[in-house]
Amino acid sequence: MTMKPQACEQRVASIIPRPVHIVTGQGVFHLTAETIVRSNSAVSKEARWLQSDLSARCRVAPTRSREDSAANQRPHISLELAPETPLPAAGYCLDITPTVIKITAKDAAGVFYGTRTLLQLLPTTTDFESAEIPAMTITDHPRFAWRGMMIDSARHFIEVDHIKSFLDWMAFHKLNNLHWHLSDDQGWRIEIKKYPKLTEVGAYRESTPPYGDRKGSDHTRYGAFYTQQQIQEVVRYAAERHITVLPEIDMPGHMAAATAAYPYLGNSDLPDYAPKVQNHWGIHPYTLAPTEAVFEFVDDIFTEVCALFPSTYIHMGGDEAPKTQWEASPRVQALMQAKGLKDGHEVQSYFVKRVEKILASKGRKLIGWDEIREGGLSPQASVMSWRGEAGGIASAQEGHDVVMCPQSHMYFDYYQAPAAQELAKGAEFQAFENFLPLQQVYQYDPVPAQLSPQEATHILGVQANLWSEFIKDFKKMQYQAFPRIAALAEVAWSPAADKDYANFLERLEGILAHYQLAQINCGPIYTPAPQDETPAKS
Structure with missing residues (x-):
């Protein structure tokens, strides 16, 4: 099918987190079943994942990934390590022309993130025999080394397959730390x-409070646990997507x-x-x-x-x-x-x-x-600062490394829209009482102004926390996490100077189409009326 020019332009715009630098090109690359995905051995795993993802998302089956000089004679996708590149760790260059898509980076993580950007440029329909990818050159790298999400399996158990799905979407948003609350x-x-x-x-x-009655009881025994084999399975699955799993034993x-x-x-x-x-x-x-x-x-x-966990922390x-x-x-x-x-x-x-x-x-x-x-x-010791920023600021000033996750901006178990509006849909929409709309997540800067440039180097990054008292199943987990995970990604990855909420919302339209294609149970995007007060910080 032929792509309308405005559709190409929309896909150029629909990248989250916002890349550091984009130069649009001329023409399109035609992705078909004849496309070869090639790489050297150092990033062969990343090539295999890209091939698999392209097949699943586009309903086309690119030729098996390989290193083959003959592939240079036909349109292909090339993944390469370039140790001499001036890009920082985890940075990448994605260069798309009508004849080749080339992703280069100094490390495998950077190559992988380049492939995630490529996936965001795909059409969000499945009724095509080929996909047209607009030509452009993207040079990109993360602002923070720690870009995380915390999930809570202690209050409500999360099935292994659902954790894997969540890891896939973390990777889609270039997040790289899964904090797993296990006790x-x-x-x-x-x-x-x-x-x-x-x-x-x-x-x-012995029992669990039902939705709508946090002091009540459903009179039903509840429980489950992960075997060590299942833990290893999750850790391995995450590592393949360049995600570190951080265990918490409280x-x-x-x-x-x-x-x-x-x-x-x-x-x-x-x-x-x-x-x-x-x-x-x-x-x-x-x-x-x-x-x-x-x-x-x-x-x-x-x-x-x-x-079981090879994480540094x-x-x-x-x-x-x-x-x-x-x-x-x-x-x-x-x-x-x-x-x-x-x-x-x-x-x-x-x-x-x-x-x-x-x-x-x-x-x-x-x-x-x-x-x-x-x-x-x-x-x-390093500190995760959740009760506001004070603990993180003091720790950084003392020379300790810090991950910022203040509840005012990074607690995804809070309501995305006003509580009354959500609860009108049913008791199953209950969340923690506080209100954290998408815009408030997006506006957060993990580096407090009180820190000197030297002290600011101790801010490892940012993380959102998803406590599960009111999350009994994976659909509710999705509802609380999406689309705020997209705002988190931009806070964690993109340059602070480039943040623009109106522009983010425009790009989010294309990302929402990816969510819809995958049948993600996405939460609301709350836009206050002009007379509404600014949401209070908790």
């Missing part, structure tokens, strides 16, 4: 062979499921101590006890976790750890006296520093929520 008060989701009760007991709760708080499985891990010297897997959301009092037996448990846990949580049980525990009081710890915050700092040493012994780095600053931050 909490409401469920322990990762198999640990040395401690089988963590999943035999800790993976199951401690010392959010440990009701673990202490229900092994009560000695908690503050078992308290009267009427009876931990259980929690049936309701919120903050619960069950913390790990700072004993040597517990630190042996932590060491054992992270031995198995590190064997391991996330220990550290958030919302109530100090009440520690303050009432004779055992913890004795520890405080022996170690000169004056309050529960210093007990938490002592705990975090012990965990940091355990991870360092395994060649890994500790990262945690900004509460790990309480009582004094561990020397080499």
